[in-house]
Amino acid sequence: MTSLTPLLLATAVNLVMAQAAQEPKQWIGxxxxxxxxxxxxxxxxxxxxDAEAFAAVVEARSFDGSKACIDFIREASMNMREGYPRTFQSLWMD
Known part of the structure; x- marks a missing residue:
């Protein structure tokens, strides 16, 4: 795992918690x-x-707040690396 994963998780948790305070039942994707x-x-x-890009993922409601989801996103980026090279590089190479 890269050092980016904890940063993404921390950013996602902060964003999710901030949104949860505003909309208690509809914050999670x-x-x-x-x-x-x-x-x-x-x-x-x-x-x-990278943090802003992951915030866009949270805003698009494509992240459920779990560590497993981060692993699934990283796995998908591996499988889609030729079509989406920037995401692959961000999640695996940086």
Whole structure:
């Protein structure tokens, strides 16, 4: 695992908790790794940082807040690395 995974998890938890305070029942999304890879790649292509790209994944409700979901997103990025190279590089190489 890279050192990015704890940073992503911490960022996601902070975002989820902030949103939970505003909307108690509707803050959590579903774990959708393929969509998360696409959203993250788009954000990285736009020049956003890794944390901002993962925040976009949370905002798109493609992350359910679990560590398992982060693992699924990383696995999906491995499988989709040719079509979405920025996400792969962000999650595996940095």
């Amino acid at each position: 579903r774990c959708e790794p393929v969509n998360a890879v696409m959203v993250m790649n788009q954000a990285l292509t736009e020049g956003k940082t």
